[in-house]
Amino acid sequence: MPRRSAADREPGPPEPGPAEASPGIEHALGLHIAERIREYRQQLGMSGSQLAIASGLSKGMLSKLENGQVSPSLATLVRLSGALQVPVTAFFRGLDEERDVLFVKAGQGMDISARSSRRKAHRYQLLGSMRGPNKRMEPVLVTLHARSEVFPLYQHAGTELIYVLSGEMVYGVGGSEYTMEAGDTLQFDGEVSHGPRRLVSLPTMFLSIKAFGGTQA
Numbered sequence: 001m002p003r004r005s006a007a008d009r010e011p012g013p014p015e016p017g018p019a020e021a022s023p024g025i026e027h028a029l030g031l032h033i034a035e036r037i038r039e040y041r042q043q044l045g046m047s048g049s050q051l052a053i054a055s056g057l058s059k060g061m062l063s064k065l066e067n068g069q070v071s072p073s074l075a076t077l078v079r080l081s082g083a084l085q086v087p088v089t090a091f092f093r094g095l096d097e098e099r100d101v102l103f104v105k106a107g108q109g110m111d112i113s114a115r116s117s118r119r120k121a122h123r124y125q126l127l128g129s130m131r132g133p134n135k136r137m138e139p140v141l142v143t144l145h146a147r148s149e150v151f152p153l154y155q156h157a158g159t160e161l162i163y164v165l166s167g168e169m170v171y172g173v174g175g176s177e178y179t180m181e182a183g184d185t186l187q188f189d190g191e192v193s194h195g196p197r198r199l200v201s202l203p204t205m206f207l208s209i210k211a212f213g214g215t216q217a
Contacts, residue, residue, distance in 0.1 A: 005120070008089060011215055027063030027068070027071075028129060029071065030034040030068045030069075030070065030071040030072075031068040032092070032094070033065075033068075033071070033072060033077075033091045033092070034065060034066050034068040034214050036066060036090065036091045036092075036093065036094075037065060037066050037080060037084070037091070038066050040074060040084040040085075040086050040186045041066075041084060042091070043089070044084065044085070046084075048066070050065065051084070054083035055079040055080050055082070055083035055084075056079055056084075056166065057079065057080075061099055065080075068208065073086075075127065077091055096196055097172075102127075102129075102130065102172045103128075104128050106154055109125030109126055109127045109128075109140075109141055110125065110126045111123065111124065111125055111126075112124050112125070112126045112140070119137070121144075121145055121146040122142070122143065122144045122145060122146070122168050123142070123143045123145075124140055124141075124142055125140065125141040125142075125143075125158065126139075126140055127140065127141055131149075135212070136211060136212050136213045137209055137210060137212065138209070138210040138212075139207065139208070139209045139210075140207070140208045140209075140210075141205070141206075141207055141208075142197065142205065142207075143203055143204075143205045144167070144169070144199055144203060144204045145200070145202055145203045146199075146202070146206070147198070147199045147202065151195045151196045153172075153193040153194065153195045154190075154193070154194055154195050155190065155191055155193050155194075156190040156191070156210060157190060157191065157194070157211070157212060158198075158210055158211050158212040159187070159188065159189055159190055159191045159210070159211050160185040160187070160188060160189060160190045160194070160210050160211070161185065161187045161207075161208070161209045161211070162180070162185065162187075162206055162207070162208055163184075163185050163204045163206060163207045163209075164180045164181055164182050164183065164185075165182060165185045165205040165206055165207060166182050166204065166205045167179040167181070167182070167199070167200070167202060167204030167205060168182075168199075168200035168201040168202055168204065169196050169198065169199050169200060169204045169206075170196070170198040170199075170200065171186060171194070171195075171196055171197065172176045172193075172194060172195060172196070172197040173186070173188045173192055173193075173194045173196070174192045174193060174194070177197055179200070181200075181201075
């Protein structure tokens with residue numbers, strides 16, 4: 001049986017081409033850039049005519065850009081960035097504002113330490129944790145109920161802030177002790193051993209915030 005040439009073969013499904021932005025996404029992007037152009041022009045107190053001259057664009061084209069009727073090319077954005085004295089990336093500011101937002105209702109924090117079956121001696125509630133590189137802090141609501149509880153000492157990377165909400169306790173950091181009551185705040189290096197030493201009044205409740213990441217300027 002003779003072999004068929006490529007031209008004689010039945011056509012198959014088309015080869016997948018490069019992904020293209022949907023018209024809806026492109027239009028939304030054009031509207032977003034239009035808002036940024038107007039915003040930066042108005043901040044400089046420039047009229048449309050003045051920006052058209054400074055950027056080398058026609059007044060008609062600039063009007064279409066500011067009304068989201070056309071999407072600017074990269075070359076056009078470069079011209080506008082020079083005239084408006086902003087980086088090209090400034091036109092895309094705000095596009096990435098959809099980020100993780102953690103909302104925890106009162107009493108709904110996740111328990112990260114099992115409560116005693118015999119008595120509710122203490123409770124540690126994680127108040128949410130961001131994902132990936134955005135995890136720069138860890139807030140925990142701590143409620144202590146029993147004076148006889150033996151508290152372990154903690155050490156961890158980063159820094160920690162303690163804010164007392166109610167009750168009174170003696171909190172130790174290294175070789176120092178601090179008597180803390182409602183409204184008191186304590187910050188320290190997390191690598192130094194720390195933890196409650198004595199509970200003066202019950203229940204004692206405090207917010208512990210561990211902060212991670214590089215040194216801030």
